[in-house]
Amino acid sequence: MSTVHRLTLADVLAEHARARPLVTAVVDGDVRLTYPALDARVTRLAGALAAEGVGEGDRVLWLGQNSHRVLELLLAAARIGAVLCPANWRQAPDELAFVLSDLTPKVVVWERSEAVEAVRPEGARWLLSGDEYERFLAGGAALETDFGDDAAPVLALYTAAFDGRPNAALLGHAALVAHAASLLHVRQMEPGFTFLTSGPLFHVGTMMFCLATLLAGGTNVFTPAFDAEEVCRLVDAEKCTQAFLFGPMIDAVAAANAGGKYDLKSLEFVSHSQEWDDMITVSDTPWCRSKMGGYGQTEVGGMLTFLGLAPGAAGFAGRPSPLVQVRLLDASGVEVPPGEVGEICARGKSIFSGYFNRPELNEWKFRGGWHHTGDLGRREPDGTLTFIGPSLRMIKSGNENVYPAEVERALKSHPAVADAAVIGVPDERWTQAVKAIVVLRPGSQADAAELTGHVRGLLASYKKPRHVEFADAIPKKGFIPDYDALDAHHGGGAYPGG
Template identity: 75%
Template sequence: MIHSLSLSDVLADHARSRPRVTAVVDGDLRITYPELDDRVSRLAAALAGLGVSGGDRVVWLGRNAYAVLELLLACSRLGAVCCPANWRQSQDELRFVLTDLTPAAVVWEPSEAVEALRDHGTTWIRAGEEYERLISGTVPREFPQADDAEPVLALYTAAFGGRPSAALLSSAALVAHATSLLVVRQMEPGFTFLNNGPLFHVGTMMFCLATLQIGGTNVFTPAFDPGEVCRLIDAERVTQAFLFGQMIDAVAEANADGKYDLSSLRFVSHSAEWDDMITVDDSPWCRSKMGGYGQTEVGGMLTFLGLAEGGAGFAGRPSPLVQVRILGPDGGEVPAGEVGEICARGKTLFSGYFARPDLNAEKTKYGWHHTGDLGRREPDGTITFVGPKLRMIKSGAENIYPAEVERALKTHPAVADAAVIGVPDPDWHQAVKAVVVLDAGATATPDELMEHVRTALAAYKRPRHVVFADTIPKRGFTPDYDALDEAHGGGNYPGS
């Protein structure tokens, strides 16, 4: 095991080499690296005492908190798998996650949806006092070194078939991705990251782990709140936060009076007001507007614009620890300038989806991971992302898969058929629009169908527009989305 380096190993080394560095800040809680290492050892021992062992899953059901990082590191120490689930999901969606993963333990924060799921047979640990008693009441013990090639993190993604799948990422993949990211971002000792984006999203998680990798400080806040983000940037001298577009505008507006000093934030240029508040960063990551192409299955970023400044392709060049090929349907590489599927292999790639053998076989045809996205290699060698092979809607930072929303719509007793498209939206880039066919003699209003979907799925997946039609145009058994776009104003899809 001399070549192995797990997340747990990274923490253990920081405990020795950075004894005075603050690893975690969450409210009044401040934890140094030695203290974090001790807490993780106790938590791993406590979970083992509850029956959690190698390969078992541990689920977090709650908003952002220091416990997410601790659980992930404890799972790394045990050889188990941590899954931070999307707390914004409906009760039905969360029940699916629990049934799919069959976790050995669930750490949870109170909410109406989660309370209703506690009949699901497993060990439930309430966040807060019960979680802290579990840690303080357990004696740490040694565990055999975990294999860094084994999965340690599960993130749900890719609901193209109507239900999502859990992408499994190993310590080796996460360490490799973190190393690539911290080089492109030019992270240095003292780097402080504000985890204000969701930790069930790879965009936040990848920076959390890169900050861990460099021995920096992770600051946690439950969810995005512009005023609180300003306060924390000032109080903790935050270097970077999970911010984009409208979030940046909201933070700038919240600090319009200059109450908070945001100059520690080394971030991308955005507007005159924003640039005056922060320090515009000159790293390749920020100079390129934080761009590239990625997905959960590759650990976050597969390509970086920061590695191809001035290049023709607006996805940039591959991360240093991966290979990228543009492949045709037969598995052969297509010539530069032609569109094919973006495929990859290398150190940052995932280990497959949990309990999805058929999907895993399909995704790894010809010895490459098939991303499900179309791209093109430009004459200068850079990559252009063209768009998903299957339809996807991008609303704000959220990926919405039509099949998932269509499935929810079809459970309404009045709906005979439904198809979902994305339409341009001035605030969120795209909004969900449902085209619905009602059963003969049945009635339903747009508001009724929107509310029906909201009870089945996360609120951001709910259609904002509903129109009724006599039929859904089809290509074989699937909706003809191009015809639906033409008829109902669809557009603004990712890559278009």
């Protein structure tokens, strides 16, 4: 295979090591690495993984909070053709057990937690993040040869639990580079760009900025998890340009810095409130000026369309990235005319490679030569796009996606529950909250607190119902709940795109 046209993530790092020898690539607590230092560590880590038997297509799993080691593992996987999956460390044991059995990783790098220790299986090499990881890396022989196929998957992110279980979306080198290039353009990243990973790296929104910063030759600053005071400290100390923040997080940071203890002026961010705007530098880039608007999903690398590419647009999802095509198709695969609603379908450089180990689902998602997103949209008269909402119901609580089928499955595993349906209800702080409508088995008893606790034992905490109502029956459309009727009767609303 000719390598003259390739550009893998490992190639990006190697080029920065030559072209930006004095630039700080990562900051993580006491760890500060220039691009040459990061490249040297990644080269040894790749050798250590290869010696462990990790090769083309094999999976490496990260189970922990944010760390520079996530980026190191991704770049080391890039050198040897492997795939890194940073998984949600907040998952319950049942969810983690599913990920481990589904992904079958050869190496797991983890941070101690009761949930992980409860399900830790045999068959993989387990490395504790910290001293054990550092010894493993140091023992690796520098691997100078590079994997040459930039179309191959390198990153897996679990998403899309519409059938009750999530699927790992596989993103290739070329797709990640293409998406990063589009984001770099819309966000107008310049030399010195510094990104604070205040959101989780298992979330595409954080990862896409981390990789765009890498492509731009900027600095990635890692913090384990969101803490408003620590965000303020790091922005001040590292002069961060961008951070992963949205509404409630911005409010928390503004409150933490109410006395002006920290200088946040380096943060070139979206306007939010007078208090916030006075603390930061309100950015005039297309990304920030448009309130970070657009439409995206994990399967497209983050953003498919940007409102920043369509100032004054009629459609609040804006226009597609320059590296993709978007069509709105009906059920037969025919493009619908402007003004009519169709499924958002896409193809292009930043589209994912399919889901890991889901051949039938992949065939369905890629039918007709297009990625079928499962979401509905409308083309406006000016050619811009409006996102209508998922064709299957999804709840957006804060910045987290909650799929009703997943919560319903957990509820129905309780011995007292005969049937259940889940809707989203408006929430002033989080946009939506999860509400469960539950039918109990004859002669059985369970209260709201018991059912909420049961779900919390099986799923991540943010997925548990905040509200529970009991009913005699769940209205149905065929075999699935009639969500429109449930919304009307139980106060549902505020869905994405609504």
